[in-house]
Amino acid sequence: MTAPSSRFILICSGKGGVGKTTLTANLGIALARQGARTAVLDADFGLRNLDLLLGLENRIVYTAQEVLAGSCRLEQALVKHKQQPNLALLPAGNPRMLEWLKPEDMRRIAAMVGEQFDYVLIDAPAGIEGGFRNAMAAAREAIVVTTPEVSAVRDADRVIGLLNSEGVKPIQLVLNRVRPKMMASQEMLAVDDVTDILALPLLGLVLEDEQVIVSTNRGEPLTLGEGGSPAARAYINVARRLRGEDVPLIDPSKERQGLRARIGRLMHTKIF
């Protein structure tokens, strides 16, 4: 029985390497910690990584492939997270699955997962081709991840066009790898520039943060710990906003205090 309120959320970007999988892992853990039954689907069959970021790579027995083929039950393929049993991963199958996988297959498997979970997060592959379209078929809403760089924003725009034409909504934006210093000196696209250009509401802002790399080394998403690193707080806030909580966004160019920040602000007030 599908919980009618289950949410099927695609996490996508167009451009590769902007932080989709990192967001999926951290958001999955954060939602689970906030009490929501959450499943993360690795829809990047070519280059799967979600298992690794969650530290679950050694516990995979079956994958989406066996579930689709009917050779195992969904429960057997789902890998439950030890510390956060509210979270489960459905691993991607063999890359050769790409040869026969159809959008209907993804829709079918997502629907099965949706029967047991409140949130189904689908980690999309980069690009706008078959793999992405399969992943998109499983989703009702989407989070587009981008960085404040021209190529990432342009590719995000292409993806948003496709999501719009498929009727996926709402579509919300997560801006990743923000560097407040560069924004203050106007050497990085401002937050408003990106949201204006893409015409999407901002769901979250994640700063560039070394701790992201440390946590991937360990296979322990930042949201698992108590640490208040900037990225960890950002991911937790994304989860809260997704659940409908009203959490104010920070403006990185105004966030910084002190004389240097004040001078920075002075430098970009209009004088004539």
Next chain:
Amino acid sequence: MTLRDLIDKLLRRQPASAGTAKQRLQLVLAHDRSDLNPELLEQMRREILEVVSRYVEIDMEEGDVSLATEDRVTALVANLPIRRARTPGEGGSGRSGENRPQPVSSPIRS
């Protein structure tokens, strides 16, 4: 202009890059979204100018047909300064796309 822009100008420094990034993005997205490549746009621009100049004399140098985009809606924006209207006889004849020199001072009759 911001203080930063002014200082950049005085020091002959390159202006901050974020503004450039935004402008370039807006232009490239207008093209991406409309699926019109620059050649097609140029061809369309020429044909539009040709049609319009059958009816009014336009300033070919100043004339501009381009794409603009806001809130994911792309618009074709034509800015065609009119020098003067053509007389009915002139207008019907069609082929008058060439840039025939005309007295700039002639008033616009309509």
